[in-house]
Amino acid sequence: MLYVVGIGPGGPEMMTAEARAAIEAAEVIVGYKTYTHLVKALVGDKPVIKTGMCKEIERCQVALDIAQSGKTVALISSGDAGIYGMAGLILEMVTKQTWHVEVKIVPGMTASIAAGAALGAPLMHDFCHISLSDLLTPWSVIEKRIRAAAEADFVICFYNPRSRGREGHLRHAFELMSPYKAADTPVGVVKEAGRRKETKWLTTFADMDFERVDMRTMVIVGNQSTYVEQGLMITPRGYTL
CATH class of the missing domain: 3.40.1010.10 (Tetrapyrrole methylase, N-terminal domain)
Structure with a gap:
């Protein structure tokens, strides 16, 4: 077995x-x-x-x-x-x-679920996972997926966002998303999600600090409905309150 x-x-x-x-x-x-x-x-x-x-x-x-x-x-x-x-x-x-x-x-x-819970409820509507590691997937294919997900307004969870071998991949991903993501789109970042040294912070698409990110970090980029309230990142499902 x-x-x-x-x-x-x-x-x-x-x-x-x-x-x-x-x-x-x-x-x-x-x-x-x-x-x-x-x-x-x-x-x-x-x-x-x-x-x-x-x-x-x-x-x-x-x-x-x-x-x-x-x-x-x-x-x-x-x-x-x-x-x-x-x-x-x-x-x-x-x-x-x-x-x-x-x-x-x-x-x-998976890490995105743990990170989402730490941030609030950013994954309440349609979302996707994209790994920025190009060890097994050609970067041209990854680029195509980033553009498509951003244009479709998915909340996007980035796995393997940055390492010494690919320091510029996350920055480039944000450049690819920029035609479809507003500057004030919330971005949640969680390092070592679910582990003893977990740290998290909230920022915006325009103010993203790529230098703080490493391979142990999950980056969640919101959609056009995602907002931050009282320190919580929330993506509405569409319920009428």
Whole structure:
């Protein structure tokens, strides 16, 4: 049995009971080293196989090999395993190759939900997720998605917004959105959402400070109805009050 587990954004209080049960049932834990540290209290003395960044295929291969040998494995991802996690890659490998492994996807809370709750209720109407990492997706495709989402007036949640290798991607994303987003459009920023060192702040589209953002940050850009009141970012659903 292979459990592909979304452990939530990081804090144990945001991990689902199903995720906890899967980790406890597993004989071996496999994951990116940062994520294995987040579940350390649940793992005890079980074997833990850690891999670094950009080792996703190797990580899935190891998890499948161990599961096929007859052991119960938990392959962990932060947030939800099916949102920029390992679920898709595992299922691609299982369906395209000969693996005799039972796979169960265990959902978890993704970072945008944790960030949205910290900010107020910015995701009450239609929204989308866009990752600014161009390691696996061509930047030209990402640009097209940014323009389309902004023109359609989605609330936009940006994952992987800025790193040392792509310091200008978020700034460029704002330039692409500028024809469709008013200067006073609220923007909510949450760093390390759901974790012990969580920090947050509210700004506007025109006043966005890109230098404060890093890979652990979630940036939520509102739509034309989003507003800030009493320190809360709110996107109305359309109810008549």
